[in-house]
Amino acid sequence: MTASVRDQVESLVLTGAPVPIVQAGHPVLRAVAEPYVGQLGEELLDALIETMRVTMRAAPGVGLAAPQIGIALAIAVAADAGTATAEGDDARERTPLAFRALINPSYELLGTERRSFYEGCLSVDGWQAVVARHRTVRLRCLDVRGHAVDEVLTGWPARIIQHETDHLTGRLYLDRAELRSLTSVGNLVEYWAGEGAPLAASRTLGFPLA
Ligand code: NI
Secondary structure (H helix, E strand, C coil): HHHHHHHHHHHHCCCCCCCCCCCCCCHHHHHEEECCCCHHHHHHCCCCCCCHHHHHHHHHCCCCEEHHHCCCCCCEEEEECCCCCCCCCCCCCCCCCEEEEEEEEEEEEEEEEEEEEEECCCCCCCCEEEEEEEEEEEEEEECCCCCEEEEEECHHHHHHHHHHHHHCCCCCCCHHEEEEEEEHHHHHHHHHCCCCCCCHHHHHHHCCCC
């Protein structure tokens, strides 16, 4: 088991270039990822995280879980530059999230506030849907050197953490989405872009908001 995941990662990270992202329907996306307990060793773990970083950046995306490149380990990466605050009212609270690797992450829902926004997934290419998620979560994980992380996140960074951590338990955002909100990215741009909270989409497509 350990040998096979090592071999799999070794062949994947050989070039350091972006690797293919598996799409919905692949069994690995529905499996519970194995906790990371040193299966790769320090050097190979670093190489895997670097491959995940460049794959996420090239996509482009703001998060990527190891199962999305076919590796069933509880590892994810995330990074978001955030959005310009020129408009002054960023309903999504899309504040910058510095690049980080999450090893064996879990989150706890804090408070009762939920927010509904469109989100997408690199493994469900070309589509987005509205998901109501907790505005604030407490993240617990290990960093790449094995140090414990315990951090409270709010707004878009909290959404990213929930989405990526869910991948490691075999969940896709569609499992939590309002299915009537489902839109191709083309139609999102044509009809619903520029909206912070998806109020018009909610009324027109017919789905509730949190
Ligand atoms: Ni995803």
